[in-house]
Amino acid sequence: DQQVKQNSPSLSVQEGRISILNCDYTNSMFDYFLWYKKYPAEGPTFLISISSIKDKNEDGRFTVFLNKSAKHLSLHIVPSQPGDSAVYFCAASAYGNKLVFGAGTILRVKS
Amino acid sequence: EAQVTQNPRYLITVTGKKLTVTCSQNMNHEYMSWYRQDPGLGLRQIYYSMNVEVTDKGDVPEGYKVSRKEKRNFPLILESPSPNQTSLYFCASSLTGTSGSTIDEQFFGPGTRLTVL
Numbered sequence: 001d002q003q004v005k006q007n008s009p010s011l012s013v014q015e016g017r018i019s020i021l022n023c024d025y026t027n028s029m030f031d032y033f034l035w036y037k038k039y040p041a042e043g044p045t046f047l048i049s050i051s052s053i054k055d056k057n058e059d060g061r062f063t064v065f066l067n068k069s070a071k072h073l074s075l076h077i078v079p080s081q082p083g084d085s086a087v088y089f090c091a092a093s094a095y096g097n098k099l100v101f102g103a104g105t106i107l108r109v110k111s
Numbered sequence: 112e113a114q115v116t117q118n119p120r121y122l123i124t125v126t127g128k129k130l131t132v133t134c135s136q137n138m139n140h141e142y143m144s145w146y147r148q149d150p151g152l153g154l155r156q157i158y159y160s161m162n163v164e165v166t167d168k169g170d171v172p173e174g175y176k177v178s179r180k181e182k183r184n185f186p187l188i189l190e191s192p193s194p195n196q197t198s199l200y201f202c203a204s205s206l207t208g209t210s211g212s213t214i215d216e217q218f219f220g221p222g223t224r225l226t227v228l
Contacts, residue, residue: 004153034216043115043201043219044154089153098144098169099217101153 003027004092006102015111019077023090023102026071030092034099035064035075038087047088048075080109113138115220117202123226124192132187132223134202142205142215143185144169145177147198148222154201160185192227199224 005024013019023033031052036044050057050064050073057064063076077084090102115136124130136143144159146169156169160179174196176188185204189196200223205215 002152006153036219041221043203043221045219046216049216091154098156098159099154101146101155103151103153 001026002103003030004090004100004102006088006090006105008105009103010106010108012108012110013080015082015109016079019075019080019084019107019109021075021077021088021090021105021107023073023075024071025073025092027092027094027100028071029094030100031095032093033064033066033073034091034093035062036089036091036101038089038104044089077107080107082109082111085109113218115202115204115218117200117220117223119223120221121224123228125228126193127191130189130192130225132189132200132202132225134185134187134220135183136185136202136204136218137183138204138206138218139182140204140218141182141207142217143179144203144217145175145185145187146201146203147171148201149198157187157200189225192225194227197225197227 003026034049035047037047038044048059048062050066066073087104089104091099118133141162145157146154148154155171158177160166202220203217205217
């Protein structure tokens with residue numbers, strides 16, 4: 001049973017528009033959430049995180065929103081750029097324990 | 112350059128032939144971990160190590176062994192590989208693993224694509 005779900009395997013967006021990647025979780029004990037980005041033939045790299053005491057965290061073009069009641073988080077990329085094309089993994093942890101990853105969403109930004 | 116290295120990057124082997132995938136980090140990190148990535152399943156943790164000589168099972172440890180004799184190295188050993196261990200493997204490290212209620216950023220190696228025939 002997957003505790004972290006990314007239900008969209010892929011997403012295609014036009015350059016300059018907003019990309020919204022979604023993630024749902026089932027474990028109410030999760031209190032820290034992260035997004036990782038992965039290019040082909042490379043390992044994942046950390047992108048942005050959010051603690052459960054917040055509902056929003058922003059870093060440049062990247063914003064993560066957390067809705068605890070819905071057990072849902074989303075990553076917004078504005079404006080999207082071709083270099084953002086990658087696989088995005090959502091991950092969660094409970095009380096600083098191990099990371100649990102989602103299956104990933106492939107983002108394609110078309111120029 | 113701060114990095115996590117893995118070797119080999121690609122490996123094709125046959126069932127039952129013991130193999131080792133090496134992982135090394137140069138950031139003096141205490142925490143190291145192995146993951147496997149499979150389509151539709153994301154990354155799943157195999158084993159992790161909080162420090163030298165301290166290792167523990169992750170979610171999918173069956174068929175794997177690890178050791179942590181030195182801080183910088185964390186090899187993954189498949190004593191008798193089987194086709195269901197065909198996967199993309201990632202080693203990762205972080206400063207301490209946890210920082211209270213948060214979790215330290217994990218730095219990942221480039222991956223090892225393993226095929227077991």
